Amino acid sequence: MIRESTTNLNIATELQISGIQKQFGAFTALHDISLNVQKSEFVCLLGPSGCGKTTLLRIIAGLETADRGQIVQTGRDITHASAAERDYGIVFQSYALFPNLTVAKNIAYGLKGRAQDKDRRVIELLELIGLPAIAEKYPAQLSGGQQQRVALARALATSPNLLLLDEPLSALDAQVREHLRGEIKALQQKLGVTTIMVTHDQEEALTMADRIVVMNHGVIEQIGTPAEIYQHPASRFVADFVGHCNWLHAHAVDSHRVRLGEAELNINSETALTAGQNHELFIRPEDIELLPQWRAGEQLALGKLLHLELIGSVYRLRLSVALWAGIELEVVISHRELAQLRFADGQLIPVYLPAEKLRCFAPERAA
Numbered sequence: 588m589i590r591e592s593t594t595n596l597n598i599a600t601e602l603q604i605s606g607i608q609k610q611f612g613a614f615t616a617l618h619d620i621s622l623n624v625q626k627s628e629f630v631c632l633l634g635p636s637g638c639g640k641t642t643l644l645r646i647i648a649g650l651e652t653a654d655r656g657q658i659v660q661t662g663r664d665i666t667h668a669s670a671a672e673r674d675y676g677i678v679f680q681s682y683a684l685f686p687n688l689t690v691a692k693n694i695a696y697g698l699k700g701r702a703q704d705k706d707r708r709v710i711e712l713l714e715l716i717g718l719p720a721i722a723e724k725y726p727a728q729l730s731g732g733q734q735q736r737v738a739l740a741r742a743l744a745t746s747p748n749l750l751l752l753d754e755p756l757s758a759l760d761a762q763v764r765e766h767l768r769g770e771i772k773a774l775q776q777k778l779g780v781t782t783i784m785v786t787h788d789q790e791e792a793l794t795m796a797d798r799i800v801v802m803n804h805g806v807i808e809q810i811g812t813p814a815e816i817y818q819h820p821a822s823r824f825v826a827d828f829v830g831h832c833n834w835l836h837a838h839a840v841d842s843h844r845v846r847l848g849e850a851e852l853n854i855n856s857e858t859a860l861t862a863g864q865n866h867e868l869f870i871r872p873e874d875i876e877l878l879p880q881w882r883a884g885e886q887l888a889l890g891k892l893l894h895l896e897l898i899g900s901v902y903r904l905r906l907s908v909a910l911w912a913g914i915e916l917e918v919v920i921s922h923r924e925l926a927q928l929r930f931a932d933g934q935l936i937p938v939y940l941p942a943e944k945l946r947c948f949a950p951e952r953a954a
């Protein structure tokens with residue numbers, strides 16, 4: 588379980604979440620969640636369905652109450668404040684615009700003050716989301732992507748210090764989703780508004796977040812930048828959930844060497860192996876190298892091609908390697924790399940596992 592220090596806070600901290608616990612009957616949806624979010628930071632809560640992302644976001648919004656723990660926003664304890672007393676804007680997965688109100692009225696809904704000030708603010712916001720001409724339209728006359736931009740404008744109307752987004756893109760088709768990712772990120776940076784976005788889409792989190800909070804079964808598995816999470820996953824769960832992994836069940840002969848089937852492999856892992864024990868090693872599909880020509884040496888074996896498919900800009904191959912206990916490996920290579928390969932009889936290809944790309948976690952405790 589990851590705990591963030593709640594000491595040494597300074598004015599750069601927008602949100603300080605500590606020890607949040609939430610039960611639904613006998614079921615614990617959140618166990619002791621602690622997290623600090625800095626001002627202007629874009630944080631993604633990432634995890635599989637049911638891990639507690641929405642529950643945490645709703646607690647931050649005051650739409651759900653925590654059983655234990657504290658939430659402080661810029662120095663103010665808001666743990667028991669009602670939703671209306673808190674300072675945030677929110678966008679949900681389903682558009683949730685009022686269908687009987689025009690776009691302008693939807694955006695102005697939470698605004699107070701004189702009509703002309705509201706009108707000016709609505710124009711400003713429509714320009715901000717790049718849809719200046721739709722003020723008098725109704726939600727049903729807009730595409731899904733346009734509706735989500737309007738929902739975003741409505742959430743930002745009162746200039747909140749915190750923007751909460753719950754899977755705002757997941758109901759949209761792939762192309763619109765990718766486009767809006769970039770737009771939301773650009774808007775967030777321009778306004779500098781602290782943002783917490785819930786998603787179960789790892790690509791969305793990796794491309795948009797300054798920091799990712801990986802959740803599983805109501806606990807935080809890891810907090811880190813996209814590069815930290817991808818390159819240094821803290822657990823098997825994170826390694827598998829963010830990106831793909833090949834897992835090798837190997838026997839350690841010393842602190843940096845394992846036996847796998849008939850061969851021995853070197854590992855340059857930060858975590859030393861325990862000689863005489865079995866370890867789960869992992870390597871990313873793009874870190875495995877396929878060679879155009881066979882040469883003898885360490886970390887090398889012949890793989891038999893089982894399957895080859897094109898996935899957009901790269902190829903994905905499945906190989907089985909007899910020398911390494913018949914393990915099946917997933918490998919991702921570029922078009923250029925594929926063109927250089929020569930498949931020998933029986934579709935055999937030399938496979939190289941770089942020692943510095945093979946990593947391991949300490950053996951997991953038996954459940």
Ligand SMILES: Nc1ncnc2c1ncn2[C@@H]1O[C@H](COP(=O)(O)OP(=O)(O)OP(=O)(O)O)[C@@H](O)[C@H]1O
Nearest residue numbers: 611614616634635636637638639640641642643787
């Ligand atoms: N009001 C409720 N009553 C009972 N159980 C609930 C309630 N709200 C959420 N849960 C349970 O708490 C767990 C976490 O739910 P939550 O909606 O936070 O998950 P999530 O991570 O947002 O998942 P998804 O990606 O599917 O939206 C789930 O097992 C869910 O069934």
Ligand SMILES: [Mg+2]
Nearest residue numbers: 640641642785
């Ligand atoms: Mg959810």
